Amino acid sequence: MPRAGLSAGAVIERGAQLLDESPADALNLSTVAESFGVRTPSLYKHIDGMPGLQRGIRILAKASLGSAVAQSAVGRSRGDAITAMAMAYRRWALQHPGQYPLTTSAPLPGDTEEIEVSTAFLDVIFSVLAGYELEGDNAVDATRFFRSTLHGFVALETEGSFAMPVDLERSYARLVRSIVTALESWGRE
Amino acid sequence: MPRAGLSAGAVIERGAQLLDESPADALNLSTVAESFGVRTPSLYKHIDGMPGLQRGIRILAKASLGSAVAQSAVGRSRGDAITAMAMAYRRWALQHPGQYPLTTSAPLPGDTEEIEVSTAFLDVIFSVLAGYELEGDNAVDATRFFRSTLHGFVALETEGSFAMPVDLERSYARLVRSIVTALESWGRE
DNA sequence: CGCATTAGCTAATGTCATTAGCTTTAGCGG
DNA sequence: CCGCTAAAGCTAATGACATTAGCTAATGCG
Numbered sequence: 400m401p402r403a404g405l406s407a408g409a410v411i412e413r414g415a416q417l418l419d420e421s422p423a424d425a426l427n428l429s430t431v432a433e434s435f436g437v438r439t440p441s442l443y444k445h446i447d448g449m450p451g452l453q454r455g456i457r458i459l460a461k462a463s464l465g466s467a468v469a470q471s472a473v474g475r476s477r478g479d480a481i482t483a484m485a486m487a488y489r490r491w492a493l494q495h496p497g498q499y500p501l502t503t504s505a506p507l508p509g510d511t512e513e514i515e516v517s518t519a520f521l522d523v524i525f526s527v528l529a530g531y532e533l534e535g536d537n538a539v540d541a542t543r544f545f546r547s548t549l550h551g552f553v554a555l556e557t558e559g560s561f562a563m564p565v566d567l568e569r570s571y572a573r574l575v576r577s578i579v580t581a582l583e584s585w586g587r588e
Numbered sequence: 589m590p591r592a593g594l595s596a597g598a599v600i601e602r603g604a605q606l607l608d609e610s611p612a613d614a615l616n617l618s619t620v621a622e623s624f625g626v627r628t629p630s631l632y633k634h635i636d637g638m639p640g641l642q643r644g645i646r647i648l649a650k651a652s653l654g655s656a657v658a659q660s661a662v663g664r665s666r667g668d669a670i671t672a673m674a675m676a677y678r679r680w681a682l683q684h685p686g687q688y689p690l691t692t693s694a695p696l697p698g699d700t701e702e703i704e705v706s707t708a709f710l711d712v713i714f715s716v717l718a719g720y721e722l723e724g725d726n727a728v729d730a731t732r733f734f735r736s737t738l739h740g741f742v743a744l745e746t747e748g749s750f751a752m753p754v755d756l757e758r759s760y761a762r763l764v765r766s767i768v769t770a771l772e773s774w775g776r777e
Numbered sequence: 778c779g780c781a782t783t784a785g786c787t788a789a790t791g792t793c794a795t796t797a798g799c800t801t802t803a804g805c806g807g
Numbered sequence: 808c809c810g811c812t813a814a815a816g817c818t819a820a821t822g823a824c825a826t827t828a829g830c831t832a833a834t835g836c837g
Binding site for chain 4: 590591616617618628629632637638
């Protein structure tokens with residue numbers, strides 16, 4: 400019985416990777432175990448079953464997307480920042496088609512670690528919106544608008560729901576321009 | 589062996605109903621069968637296994653959402669129509685939280701029936717956008733923007749991803765206003 | 778009324794997640 | 808070096824589902 404040298408992190412990363420490689424097939428423990436040359440029950444020494452694996456991937460994915468988006472906004476503000484973030488968001492999603500859907504699922508109530516990661520992502524958006532001097536509910540509405548629009552496009556695109564033979568880059572660029580314009584006058588109107 | 593009087597339609601409707609009642613638990617054939625007081629394999633006489641059931645629910649859901657949205661736009665145009673459609677879209681989704689996610693999944697390639705239903709929905713949006721005199725790629729971009737924004741908000745809302753304690757109605761109304769404004773100047777700019 | 782069709786059933790198989798409990802490895806203090 | 812404990816991995820067993828094969832009984836049409 401040579402040891403395989405697993406760890407929670409390794410299992411979760413492998414799960415995430417397998418998910419991205421074939422987003423169609425549902426992730427299962429047998430596949431993860433097999434990819435390590437290990438029997439399925441062995442994984443339970445490292446993760447808390449399927450729910451634990453999913454939670455781990457969710458946290459990993461949210462953190463990764465969050466930092467990609469945050470980085471894209473460094474040194475930019477307002478329209479520039481919004482555009483950069485939108486591009487980074489979509490790029491990350493296209494590169495991680497399996498993980499992406501997990502980034503929008505809510506944390507389990509009371510799961511402080513996952514709540515923290517989710518919140519960190521929101522904070523990035525809030526910081527950028529600060530450049531528009533939006534306050535209170537207006538800022539929340541604007542954040543929701545921003546997230547909704549990005550998520551909607553990316554979700555529909557990755558699900559293959561945009562059937563028309565028209566360039567997606569172009570459509571997305573146009574959508575982002577509309578977001579920027581909308582945010583310009585968000586407080587007024 | 590008294591007959592239960594099943595039919596493809598009945599099975600599919602029951603599946604859809606169960607899905608809406610507890611969107612969290614994945615749909616399974618045992619539950620559907622049990623709800624009819626019938627053994628699981630009996631369902632195969634009416635539907636083509638799990639994939640067939642899912643396809644049936646998908647078609648049902650797309651048709652239902654499509655007609656709700658279409659009806660809402662009757663007798664309205666431009667901003668009025670857009671607003672009415674957006675409200676109808678969200679209302680339908682909140683009333684059918686289990687079925688909603690299926691409405692955005694792409695039909696299997698070659699499945700003419702499902703493709704037709706999906707297309708019918710798009711056509712409704714195109715008709716309304718005709719009021720803005722958008723042509724070709726511009727119309728496609730605008731449609732994508734519209735769908736993305738609605739879907740994004742509704743998806744995030746039904747997944748419980750909007751955590752902040754700020755009124756969702758208000759945020760959605762504000763989002764819809766931004767869509768209307770964006771469409772006003774879609775061709776120019 | 779007889780017969781073909783079809784609905785529903787039981788039995789069997791396969792996949793997957795999960796738990797219990799065993800065995801061996803690894804690493805640490807003497 | 809040696810033994811001991813903790814942890815890693817294993818096998819075996821169970822239970823939920825989906826699916827298929829093949830039987831039996833109800834239905835409905837001539």
